Amino acid sequence: MLFNSIDFAIFLPIVFILYWLATSNSLKLQNFLIVAASYLFYGWWDWRFLSLIMFSTIVDYSVGLGLLKQQNQTKRKILLWISILVNLGFLGFFKYYNFFIDNFISAFSFFGTEIKSNSLNIILPVGISFYTFQTLSYSVDVYKKKLEPTKDFIAFSAFVSFFPQLVAGPIERATHLLPQFYKKRTFDYSQAINGMRQILWGLFKKIVIADNCAEYANLIFNNSADYSGSTLVLGALFFTFQIYCDFSGYSDIAIGTSRLFGFDLMQNFNFPYFSRDIAEFWRRWHISLSTWFRDYLYIPLGGSRGGTWMKARNTFIIFIVSGFWHGANWTFVIWGALNAIYFLPLLLTNNNRNNLETVAQGKLFPSLKEFSFMLLTFWLTVFAWIFFRAENIGHAYSYISEILSKSLFEIPKFSGMRGALITIILIGIFILIEWQGREYKFALENIKSIRLRSIRWISYIIILLAIYFYGNFDETVEFIYFQF
Structure with missing residues (x-):
């Protein structure tokens, strides 16, 4: 369902009226309606996509509860890796499977070895790059004890599937959006x-x-x-x-x-x-993704705390990964590397915070x-x-x-x-x-x-x-x- 479609022009007023008239006295009903509306909104493209978002929701909700109960650090890491592998596994399969297969075949063909392999006719689920990052950040924050895991499955489902930002962001952090589902909303004109x-x-x-x-x-x-x-x-x-x-x-x-x-x-x-400058551009462009990569990839890699080599390495990693996130094509990788080249002189001269x-x-x-x-x-x-x-x-x-x-x-x-x-x-x-x-x-x-x-x-x-x-x-x- 597109925002600029007749379907959405009908869908939004109906959900809005039901939300404020039928559920305004109950937090649970408010959240349940959000989930129902979000699944209808998402399933409008292809109902088969719903199974992925349901599974991702159940996995990360269960991982959160497991991290709450588990004190053993090794077992906590195992739970975190379950979340990482499930979310990135879905993303990698649907978005990058054919890219890696095609490049693998091309690499061996270059050396004179022919490998026969068939690409799959995979339909890329709408918004998978966005909601997998959103649920993954929840698991990471719970693991790092920055966030108390929720025991409210409906609230968590609403957080994962919230229809306004489900398919193209902003990529919300659980620390910001999830607590808003714990409080009953009142209409503010x-x-x-x-x-x-x-x-x-x-x-x-x-x-x-x-x-x-x-x-x-x-x-x-x-x-x-x-x-x-x-x-x-x-x-x-x-x-x-x-x-x-x-x-x-x-x-x-x-x-x-x-x-x-x-x-x-x-x-x-x-x-x-x-x-x-380019540093300012990236503080202002797709802020939710830029800050996600900064907090969950760039800083864990060491950020800009190391020497010149580490600063350059981390800068290229963050931009190339960001480029590859956008699509399974070498053009996106080049686009990311080019922005890293733009950014690096500012970082090395400590002018990236101007x-x-x-x-x-x-x-x-x-x-x-x-x-x-x-x-x-x-x-x-x-x-x-x-x-x-x-x-x-x-x-x-x-x-x-x-x-x-x-x-x-x-x-x-x-x-x-x-x-x-x-x-x-x-x-x-x-x-x-x-x-x-x-x-x-x-x-x-x-x-x-x-x-x-x-x-x-x-x-x-x-x-x-x-x-x-x-x-x-x-x-x-x-x-x-x-x-x-």
């Missing part, structure tokens, strides 16, 4: 209104910006051999805004929907394209120095996104080679230029709105500071009209991160 604002902004990002950018990004990337270097640059720019507005738009809708039900989810994007405050905080415009660094960081990011979007390494190489050719200085030409110009204008308006709201958790949140209600409503109506007239309502354009 101001929280719900703010949630609706964030849903509206998320829909604008997805339907107006991301899906229109997707049309031209797909056209140019899929036929890159036919276009000039200047057109390919335009295609990379379209994808740059597509992936940001698509994924952050999903996060906005997820966080806003959660507010309707009395829940608080972590911020997942914090205006990353206004970053002044720019902790919002750019041009309290000012209308950035300084010339800030603007220059923002542009540099943005174009480095655009270059890296080429590998992320390319079909394979050869495609990325040919794409970049054409950009670096003399055709870079030609006027961009491709079918649909007129519609593309409208999309570029919409991107410009979007950037201005984001810039004005960059000190808030999401751009549209600053509307609440407008005292005149009529002005606020005019703003909402303008956004709704923009969605109606310029939105791409093709429901086949799924959220990008569903494939991860």
Whole structure:
């Protein structure tokens, strides 16, 4: 069930009404309805996926109870490894089985040995990369005694399957989200209104910006051999805004929907394209995943506490693993390694913790120095996104080679230029709105500071009209991160 579908437009009000009218007097009923709604939401894609999330829930719930009762350290480690192997085993099989088999065969073919093996027609369960990391973090936190394991199976099931963030995050920590299922929620009008604002902004990002950018990004990337270097640059720019507005738009809708039900989810994007260096970019992009890898992989490896070699090693590990998490393709590995190369000089010179405050905080415009660094960081990011979007390494190489050719200085030409110009204008308006709201958790949140209600409503109506007239309502354009 997609957030931008008619199905969800019917599903959400029904669940909302039942939640606040039929279950408002009972915490158990509230949690049970969340579980039922979440399983319906997830099973809407393919009911067979439900068996995986059920099994993962039962395993990690049981591991948590076992860790509570067990004091022997060896047995505690065994329980933790059961959780790790089950969760990463599911993820590895469904997402990476064919990748490893194909590369294994290719490696032996290189040395003249032919191995016959059949790839499996495996359907990747939607959101498996997200909910496996969420449940795994619960087991790790219980093992480290950072969290008391729950004895409430319904509450734990609701935590694992919570439908707003189930299929594409944010990847919530049990220490933050699980305790919210222990307390009966009461309706908060101001929280719900703010949630609706964030849903509206998320829909604008997805339907107006991301899906229109997707049309031209797909056209140019899929036929890159036919276009000039200047057109390919335009295609990379379209994808740059597509992936940001698509994924952050999903996060906005997820966080806003959660507010309707009395829940608080972590911020997942914090205006990353206004970053002044790559370190700042990664503090602002997909925050829930970046902090997950930091806490559960980077710090256990030693973080930045060791010498130069350890710092470099850990940096490359964290970025390459992050790239591989996104997909079973060498392009994602290259994308991760490239970001590590960007990041490493900042780490080695102890400049990775600069720019902790919002750019041009309290000012209308950035300084010339800030603007220059923002542009540099943005174009480095655009270059890296080429590998992320390319079909394979050869495609990325040919794409970049054409950009670096003399055709870079030609006027961009491709079918649909007129519609593309409208999309570029919409991107410009979007950037201005984001810039004005960059000190808030999401751009549209600053509307609440407008005292005149009529002005606020005019703003909402303008956004709704923009969605109606310029939105791409093709429901086949799924959220990008569903494939991860």
